[in-house]
Amino acid sequence: MSARSDQPRVLLYVQNLLGIGHLRRAAAVARGLVAEGLAVDFVSGGMPVPHLPLGGAELVQLPPVRALDDAFKVLVDQHDRPIDDGFRDARRDRLLALLAERRPAAVITELFPFGRRQMRFELLPLLEAAREAPWRPVVLSSMRDILVTKPRADRNREIVDTLNAYYDVAMIHADPRLVRLERTFPMAADIRVPLAYTGYVVNADDLAIPEADPLATGEVLVSAGGGAVGHDFMRRIADAMPALPLADRTWRFVTGHHMRADALDYLRGLGRPNLVVETMRPDLPALMAGAALSISQAGYNTLLELMAVRARAVVVPFEGGVETEQRLRADLLAEAGALEVVPETGLRPATLAAAIGRALARPRDAVPAVDLDGARAAAALVMRAVRERAAA
Incomplete structure (x- = not known):
């Protein structure tokens, strides 16, 4: 144009x-x-x-x-x-x-x-x-x-x-x-x-919330934004997966454009038939909207898209290097009742399972009114x- x-x-x-x-x-x-x-x-x-x-x-x-x-x-x-x-x-x-x-x-x-x-x-x-x-x-x-x-x-x-x-x-x-x-x-x-x-600013345009609540039949979506700092997060979620609620559902790992090759190889090497690995999905917000549960890191774009589609969500904020913004934003939204937070240092199967249980019990309309x-x-x-x- x-x-x-x-x-x-x-x-x-x-x-x-x-x-x-x-x-x-x-x-x-x-x-x-x-x-x-x-x-x-x-x-x-x-x-x-x-x-x-x-x-x-x-x-x-x-x-x-x-x-x-x-x-x-x-x-x-x-x-x-x-x-x-x-x-x-x-x-x-x-x-x-x-x-x-x-x-x-x-x-x-x-x-x-x-x-x-x-x-x-x-x-x-x-x-x-x-x-x-x-x-x-x-x-x-x-x-x-x-x-x-x-x-x-x-x-x-x-x-x-x-x-x-x-x-x-x-x-x-x-x-x-x-x-x-x-x-x-x-x-x-x-x-x-x-x-x-x-x-x-919500990155995706024309976001739609499905009429039917996806809780009963939807996938579990695991995403890491661009993926540059998501390799350890992805591995730990995959390792914990068999012990987590909804373990028998399809778990779709969208790793991001910058995910390290060894992390991709690790996920694919697990050989689980219900673990799907994709490097990029331009329609990621639509996947969030249709998922029973989203597990992700806590970047600005990701959290805003989760709120826009009213997804049930557990987030693990990136806290490496000098980064503090993901944790603070996630905590503010958790205080407002929008999502569940698991700190990186506390990411274990038991804590993740507990957070997932709380997220799944949350009504879909529990997301607070925020200017998007x-x-x-x-x-x-x-x-x-x-x-x-x-x-x-």
């Missing part, structure tokens, strides 16, 4: 380093922007992911990088070579050329400056160029609900100073009735630009900001 010449353009930048959650959420925002009547350049700096639905946005793939591990300290290219200054300069120049060529009415950076500090080499020059551009694009940050808290005060001050210097709005893709930015960012009060809570209209609300906010800037 080609954009009309009179459509305002948006440059939406996203950098996935380990999993694909940020990429999928940004793709949902992009689809919302297109539906609102904006032309979108979807600028991705991570490893390419097949079948990413962009709804008519144009994909601009930068030379890809990823994090070597969950410490996020070392960045490597698509050949697993550490990136150098020449690589960084080439990416920066490509990004600046795109800004000058497309002249977007709005620039959106996904997560930055709340995260992706590793990408300052290209994002700070982009922000400087946007601030100096004669057409004065609106600059917005697009942030999920929960921040991985920075232990150093100087890093938090850097986030605040960057927001205040370069941005017009910070979009928070959350329902403020459930969690607000100050819960996980101690210097939120120092932010001078508006904080706009859009509601949660974030993609549409974010798009409307961006369009409004663009029009106001044009009229100023």
